[in-house]
Amino acid sequence: MDRQYWERIAPNYNEEIFDVLQNDKSGKIIHAIETAASKDKTVMDIGCAIGKWIPLLATAFKYVVATDISAINLDIAKERCKDYPNVDYQRMDMSAYSLTVTPCDVAVCINAILTDNLKKRINFFQSLDLCLNKGGSLILVVPSLESKLYANIIANRWNVDEENKEKIASEEKAYALAKNIKQGVTDIDNVPTKHYLKEELELLLKLEGFTVDCVEKINYTWKTEFHNPPKWLDEPYPWDWMCVAQKD
Ligand SMILES: C[S@@+](CC[C@H](N)C(=O)[O-])C[C@H]1O[C@@H](n2cnc3c(N)ncnc32)[C@H](O)[C@@H]1O
Known part of the structure; x- marks a missing residue:
């Protein structure tokens, strides 16, 4: 998931x-955005x-300072949002080793x-700190590993979407999948994607100098996980984590 991908x-x-x-x-x-x-x-x-x-x-x-690693994304954003004059578009790689950025009050x-x-x-996590003024607020949303595992367990136990199940193509792929899941990396549409535990997210932000105010579930429907969710399948619905934190 590098710049070329995006x-x-x-x-x-x-x-x-x-x-x-x-x-x-x-x-x-x-x-959360309106509150900040x-x-x-x-x-x-x-x-x-x-x-x-x-x-x-x-x-x-x-x-608004609108940033992205992808120049094409930024061009599309600029065109879509041309009615908003108070937006500056900046191409920025948050994973770069050094970053020059004018900090904002909220990220x-x-x-x-x-x-x-x-x-x-x-x-990327270190750069979050550079993007904010002291006392600034961060609103961060990331995929939940708990949710992904919960959906996998349900799929496996009740054969959900069996007909759409993708075969693991090779031994190498099976090895990569097993190695990745230990790090919370699991595929979305065949793309290895980092998913986070709630406690992991809290720790990562604390170590970067943030005070975490809250971590909440952002729930979606089961249709976002399965083509054919069983009729009996209801709460808890799949979720991302949203974290609101303040820069110390
Ligand atoms: C899944 S999209 C989310 C877009 C948007 N935040 C939304 O909710 O609609 C992820 C975005 O993060 C950008 N991105 C990924 N890595 C990045 C990096 N290292 N620095 C800056 N942007 C990055 C990608 O180019 C992509 O546009």
């Missing part, structure tokens, strides 16, 4: 990538992609720290 996805972004804004029917992420927002504050949208969150951010904040980072590469994740 540049390749960009033209078909809507078809390829899960839309958190559309699928968070609870409105918890919007609520003010017309006196600046906000950074880290990994903004094609700019789905920009209209909300540009309306609620004085100024929103929604399903952007997905790379299976540990070094890149370490750098």
